[in-house]
Amino acid sequence: MRSVYEVYVSALVEEEVSRGDPRAASLRLSVIEEVPALDITDEAKNLAKDLVRLNAIPTNSEEDALHIGIAAANGIHFLLTWNFKHINNAETKAAIVEVVESHGLVCPVLCSPEELGA
Numbered sequence: 001m002r003s004v005y006e007v008y009v010s011a012l013v014e015e016e017v018s019r020g021d022p023r024a025a026s027l028r029l030s031v032i033e034e035v036p037a038l039d040i041t042d043e044a045k046n047l048a049k050d051l052v053r054l055n056a057i058p059t060n061s062e063e064d065a066l067h068i069g070i071a072a073a074n075g076i077h078f079l080l081t082w083n084f085k086h087i088n089n090a091e092t093k094a095a096i097v098e099v100v101e102s103h104g105l106v107c108p109v110l111c112s113p114e115e116l117g118a
Contacts, residue, residue, distance in 0.1 A: 005078070010038045010070040012063065038076070044069035047103050056095035061086045068096060072105045078116055079108040088112055 009032050017028035048069035051057045057065040064086045071079040081087045087096070088110045100107035109116075 007035055008038050008074070008076065009035050010067065011040050012066055012070060013037075016063075038070050038074045040066065040070055041073050043103075044073040047072055047100065047105070050103070051096065051099050054095070054099050056092060056099045057086050068100065068108075068110075071108045072100045072103070075106070076108045079110050080113045080116060081110065082112055084112075088115075 014029070014032065014037055017032065018025050044066065046069075048057075048062065048065035051065035051068060052059055052062055057068070064083060067081070068079065068087065070076075079087070086092060093110055096110065097107040
């Protein structure tokens with residue numbers, strides 16, 4: 001069955017999955033090996049900084065902000081995450097959307113794979 005979605009990871013995801021136990025990291029990297037990776041652009045970094053500076057994302061969660069920045073800067077429609085604390089959270093979503101839109105970008109839909117039906 002062919003997916004109706006184009007799937008991407010980011011350079012940040014590649015970095016994250018390479019951490020930890022070398023054998024487990026190798027398995028994780030093999031899963032995403034053929035998935036195109038999005039670069040971490042200056043636009044993504046600036047958006048991430050504003051997400052933290054404007055308290056949409058907590059100061060100790062800069063990588064979470066960068067995930068959002070990368071997705072928004074690349075025009076990604078859905079950002080799939082199991083991070084219910086800082087990203088896919090009813091209390092933070094409105095603030096995230098506001099900051100992303102203040103940069104003239106469209107905020108990706110922030111949801112879990114289960115919510116998307118993936």
